[in-house]
Amino acid sequence: MALGDLSSSSTSELHVLAVDDSIVDRKVIERLLRISACKVTTVESGTRALQYLGLDGDKGSSGLKDLKVNLIVTDYSMPGLTGYELLKKIKESSAFREIPVVIMSSENIQPRIEQCMTEGAEDFLLKPVKLADVKRLKELIMRGGEAEQEKTSNLISSPKRILQNNIFFFFIIFFIITIIVIFIV
Amino acid sequence: MQRQVALIKQSLFDQGYLDEQFVELEELQDDANPNFVEEVATLYFKDSARLISNIEQALERGSFDFNRLDNYMHQFKGSSTSIGASKVKTECTMFREYCRVGNAEGCLRTFKQLKKEHATLRKKLEQYFQLARQAGPKETARRPK
Numbered sequence: 001m002a003l004g005d006l007s008s009s010s011t012s013e014l015h016v017l018a019v020d021d022s023i024v025d026r027k028v029i030e031r032l033l034r035i036s037a038c039k040v041t042t043v044e045s046g047t048r049a050l051q052y053l054g055l056d057g058d059k060g061s062s063g064l065k066d067l068k069v070n071l072i073v074t075d076y077s078m079p080g081l082t083g084y085e086l087l088k089k090i091k092e093s094s095a096f097r098e099i100p101v102v103i104m105s106s107e108n109i110q111p112r113i114e115q116c117m118t119e120g121a122e123d124f125l126l127k128p129v130k131l132a133d134v135k136r137l138k139e140l141i142m143r144g145g146e147a148e149q150e151k152t153s154n155l156i157s158s159p160k161r162i163l164q165n166n167i168f169f170f171f172i173i174f175f176i177i178t179i180i181v182i183f184i185v
Numbered sequence: 186m187q188r189q190v191a192l193i194k195q196s197l198f199d200q201g202y203l204d205e206q207f208v209e210l211e212e213l214q215d216d217a218n219p220n221f222v223e224e225v226a227t228l229y230f231k232d233s234a235r236l237i238s239n240i241e242q243a244l245e246r247g248s249f250d251f252n253r254l255d256n257y258m259h260q261f262k263g264s265s266t267s268i269g270a271s272k273v274k275t276e277c278t279m280f281r282e283y284c285r286v287g288n289a290e291g292c293l294r295t296f297k298q299l300k301k302e303h304a305t306l307r308k309k310l311e312q313y314f315q316l317a318r319q320a321g322p323k324e325t326a327r328r329p330k
Contacts, residue, residue: 024229024264031213031221077259106263128206128267131213 014141015039015067019049019074019086020104025127029073029104032134039067046081046089049074055093069099071122071141076105076112084116091120100141104129186320193313202306207269223314229268230307236261237300244293254292255284272302 016038018029026042033040043049050056053069072090076083083103091097100122105112113124123140125133197203207222214221240257243250262277276299283291 022260022264022267023232024225024267027225027228028210028213028267031218035213106266127263128209130209 013037013039014070014138015041016071016073017049017052017069018042019044019046019072019078019083021045021075021078025075025104029129029134032129032131033073035131036134036138038071038138041067041069046074046078046083046086049086050081050089053090053093053096055089055096069096071137072099072101073125073137074101074103075127076103076116077107084112084119087116087119087121100144102137186316190313190316190320193309193316197309197313201271202309204269204271206266210269220318223318225268226310226314229264229270232264233261233273233303237303240296244296249287249289249292251284251287251292255281258284270303270306273299273306276302 016033018026018033018040020026020029020042021044023044026044030040030042041052043052047056049072072086074083074086081089083105087101087103090099090101097120101120102123102125103116103121104125104127106127108126116124123137125137198207210222210225236257240254240261243254243257258277258280262274262281265274265277276295280292280295280299283289283295
């Protein structure tokens with residue numbers, strides 16, 4: 001999957017920042033993400049999330065994270081900064097607006113969902129979040145990442161890509177020859 | 186012994202104490218994380234004890250701050266949903282309805298019932314987890330029929 005070093009993060013494992021004020025939900029979402037082969041960092045508030053990303057305006061805190069964040073999953077209803085407000089702050093930042101943000105909520109309120117999607121949320125999950133939701137989400141994000149790489153790699157001719165296509169052809173021909181040989185013998 | 190564990194679990198579902206979400210959590214267990222559900226349950230009961238105490242204090246004050254009460258109950262309902270605590274969740278929903286219409290009497294009554302359901306669930310789950318640990322890891326991860 002790694003078509004050369006076109007992105008600065010590892011393409012095989014997503015690093016997810018999960019934001020939820022409920023300790024029970026943090027434990028569950030962490031497990032769901034770990035099972036889906038993601039690295040996880042959990043924080044208990046929108047404020048802490050901004051601190052982690054280095055977006056809280058405090059010039060000295062930009063070094064808190066050691067891994068690039070590929071996805072942010074946040075609860076909607078939290079004291080202090082709501083998930084929606086966190087989403088807005090992330091989309092307003094030039095450094096982080098490309099990071100997909102997913103909102104989770106226990107309440108199926110259509111205007112709320114629309115508001116989040118309009119603000120740029122990648123998806124809106126209803127709680128309790130299930131493993132199938134996380135797996136689907138991961139696939140979506142990975143495919144999005146691949147699409148990014150596809151886009152840029154189409155502009156740059158990648159020798160690895162040409163080789164991959166050739167290997168594909170070789171396999172087909174080998175397979176056909178094997179079938180023919182079997183018929184002859 | 187494993188059959189006993191299975192029976193207890195089945196009755197928790199049949200009597201409506203637990204719902205499908207509990208099964209979802211059990212399916213997240215594996216050899217490396219065999220006690221995940223028990224860990225979540227422990228966190229849940231610790232957290233909900235705190236919420237119950239907060240609600241009790243708020244109710245004792247006499248002046249019914251329905252907004253605040255609804256806030257606590259929203260959290261309570263959330264974590265109860267996440268662990269599959271069906272009966273507790275139902276009481277939370279009712280309590281929030283009473284908050285919405287400003288019915289203090291209803292809130293008090295429902296809260297009493299909620300504490301009862303919560304305590305019952307706690308006892309039954311403690312018993313279940315204890316037996317499950319004694320019986321061995323095989324039974325806990327299986328779906329009830």
